[in-house]
Amino acid sequence: MTETLPPVYGGEILHVHLDSGDTEIEPIDPDDARRFLGGNGFAAKQVAEHVPADADPLGPDNVLAMAVGPMNATPFQSTSRGVLGFVSPMTNGFFDSTFGGTLPRAQKTTGFEVVVLHGRADELSYVRVHEDGAEVETAQELAGLETYETCQAVREREGDGYDTHVLAIGPAGENEVRYACSLHESEIREGVAGRGGNGAVLGSKNVKAIAVTEGSFEPEPVGDLRERSIQQMGRLMADTEMLQEYGTAGLVNPINEMGKLGQRNMQVEQTDPENAEAVSGERLEAEYVTEDTTCANCAVKCGKHVSVEAEGITQAKIPEFESLFGTATLQEVYDIERVIKANDLCDRLGMDTISWGVTVAFARECYEKGLLDDDDSPHLEFGDADGLVELATLTANREGFGDELAEGSFRMAAELEDAERYLYGAKGLEFAAHSARGLKGMSIGYATGTRGGSHHDTRPTLQYDGNHDETTEGTPEFAARSQHFTALGDSLTQCRFVSEGGWGTMVEENYAEAINLATGWDLDVEAVERIGERVYNLERLINAARGVADREADTLPHRVMNEPIPDGPAEGMYCPPEELDSMLEEYYAFRGWNDNGHPTTDTVERLELEDVAEAV
Amino acid sequence: MELELRFFATVREAIGASTARREFRTGATVREVLAELESAYPALEGTLLDGEEIAPSITVLRNGTHVVHFDGVETELTDGDRLSITPPVTGGDG
Numbered sequence: 001m002t003e004t005l006p007p008v009y010g011g012e013i014l015h016v017h018l019d020s021g022d023t024e025i026e027p028i029d030p031d032d033a034r035r036f037l038g039g040n041g042f043a044a045k046q047v048a049e050h051v052p053a054d055a056d057p058l059g060p061d062n063v064l065a066m067a068v069g070p071m072n073a074t075p076f077q078s079t080s081r082g083v084l085g086f087v088s089p090m091t092n093g094f095f096d097s098t099f100g101g102t103l104p105r106a107q108k109t110t111g112f113e114v115v116v117l118h119g120r121a122d123e124l125s126y127v128r129v130h131e132d133g134a135e136v137e138t139a140q141e142l143a144g145l146e147t148y149e150t151c152q153a154v155r156e157r158e159g160d161g162y163d164t165h166v167l168a169i170g171p172a173g174e175n176e177v178r179y180a181c182s183l184h185e186s187e188i189r190e191g192v193a194g195r196g197g198n199g200a201v202l203g204s205k206n207v208k209a210i211a212v213t214e215g216s217f218e219p220e221p222v223g224d225l226r227e228r229s230i231q232q233m234g235r236l237m238a239d240t241e242m243l244q245e246y247g248t249a250g251l252v253n254p255i256n257e258m259g260k261l262g263q264r265n266m267q268v269e270q271t272d273p274e275n276a277e278a279v280s281g282e283r284l285e286a287e288y289v290t291e292d293t294t295c296a297n298c299a300v301k302c303g304k305h306v307s308v309e310a311e312g313i314t315q316a317k318i319p320e321f322e323s324l325f326g327t328a329t330l331q332e333v334y335d336i337e338r339v340i341k342a343n344d345l346c347d348r349l350g351m352d353t354i355s356w357g358v359t360v361a362f363a364r365e366c367y368e369k370g371l372l373d374d375d376d377s378p379h380l381e382f383g384d385a386d387g388l389v390e391l392a393t394l395t396a397n398r399e400g401f402g403d404e405l406a407e408g409s410f411r412m413a414a415e416l417e418d419a420e421r422y423l424y425g426a427k428g429l430e431f432a433a434h435s436a437r438g439l440k441g442m443s444i445g446y447a448t449g450t451r452g453g454s455h456h457d458t459r460p461t462l463q464y465d466g467n468h469d470e471t472t473e474g475t476p477e478f479a480a481r482s483q484h485f486t487a488l489g490d491s492l493t494q495c496r497f498v499s500e501g502g503w504g505t506m507v508e509e510n511y512a513e514a515i516n517l518a519t520g521w522d523l524d525v526e527a528v529e530r531i532g533e534r535v536y537n538l539e540r541l542i543n544a545a546r547g548v549a550d551r552e553a554d555t556l557p558h559r560v561m562n563e564p565i566p567d568g569p570a571e572g573m574y575c576p577p578e579e580l581d582s583m584l585e586e587y588y589a590f591r592g593w594n595d596n597g598h599p600t601t602d603t604v605e606r607l608e609l610e611d612v613a614e615a616v
Numbered sequence: 617m618e619l620e621l622r623f624f625a626t627v628r629e630a631i632g633a634s635t636a637r638r639e640f641r642t643g644a645t646v647r648e649v650l651a652e653l654e655s656a657y658p659a660l661e662g663t664l665l666d667g668e669e670i671a672p673s674i675t676v677l678r679n680g681t682h683v684v685h686f687d688g689v690e691t692e693l694t695d696g697d698r699l700s701i702t703p704p705v706t707g708g709d710g
Contacts, residue, residue: 569680
């Protein structure tokens, strides 16, 4: 057992009580560092310890834990991510959403590995974090401001320009749109913690922004992490060439080519090449990209800015691939300038483009099938680009039909007869772009994912390379081990693209070497993968205690289990209920979970989770 | 036989076109097609094949399906097939 905390850790957790403004500093137990590593793992432990199992996600008993990893602010490549951990108002379960930029590095230098916001401020406020602690600053003047405006206003109030690193919510967060996000605007790129409704949680706490000022802590890796990172640089740059040139938007064309890119609320999964081309990374790069942007300590520079003169848009964040799925192909909207406008609005208003887009597409199919009509909204025709833009503002402000969209597709479906068959998501969260029908690993991965509809539990990357995309053989184990990989990566807070491009798409020796160089530990690959497995099981324990994780919850939507892809290269693919049942049995057995999908006592003991199992 | 070729992202940049129709020997394999393309377009030299195998920096689809689901680099193509060549497809951000 580790006796002391490695000097790569700042060593403390900062608790901020929003109602009183009081703060407490808690030392990090070295054994917790060894068990949970940081980031995702640390955030999950805070949620397990501090959020009662019956707490309302939008009530004061929820927490928002902002965590960094052991290698933030070290030479280890692209450990520039931060993690927000909370109970989601979408899923009512544990959620972690990550973001890039410069704030996570700044937080690391304060010495606080985790900042935990408790309770609820009496008035609209922002939280100032620095190496001596934090203050809760009343800031009523920020009410109603967009995300970028809020970041700027807080920077001006603090008076240190971009040396104040700000994460902010927009009107959607203040209005508790259930999938409201938060946005960090740094000097070198934006970072969006997109999913799960973290912006709504902050809004419910009356927190408009978190502002971090750099401190003096310098993490000290035990070994030569810089040299080890340099060794991976060639592989990293070669394998991320498309991201460097086109960002994630470069995925539109090839995934459409595979016939696995949802259109018309997933009624079909391929469009004409001309339509895909119209909203592709190639077109964005040729006609709209004005500059590359990057997170701290990253050579890949996958971020881009776009400008659209006709829309009055200058240097907006490029729509990511997932956003192009949600706001373009799923809507059958191929007017890229209107799509950019809708995305820019979502960023400014502070809404997750995936959940919002899938929810709008769901509503549009309900309209097509006669469950909604023009009295509900005049903007519900597939292909209506102008209507899409209108709906963004209505949703963020909860005006008219936007108030229903703001609840997400699952809550809308509960209010409409026969609408559940048009849902595309799991556990209350809309799916990302990677086909639940066309990729078998995603079928079981989404069904068992802590977050439901996230593509950062089980990853699609290896599946697009022909592994576990068309077969169920060995796929449950693959999905589980991919979940270990993502939980480990989010605990390291390393950017997924850099992990997958430079270090490995599953947990492998490279990661063990880097972690050992950083910490001085002597972990083998199995022990490192076990960290990811432990974190994933901790998340499952939280969700089981909240009643949102069991065999009944581990399911897929009607269309995915009953309607094969109708045409294209992936024609005939789906995941019928008996296939899902079979994969679930294999998955639970691999994990050491009982027939109801809960970790057994032996599994809890094997993963050294007895204390947190008791806490939840 | 004639194949429809589609190029994406950096592969498209190297070729300078998004699509092409091109004649190949009847029964040509993926390896032969990639080798011919490397010869025809100097900017592609050394980028499509890694020795006898498909280079790890590209993905090849036959009529939308990854060629690993056929015979990989040995896959024999037929007249009218669509061959798509793209950089590796990753998992997206979010």
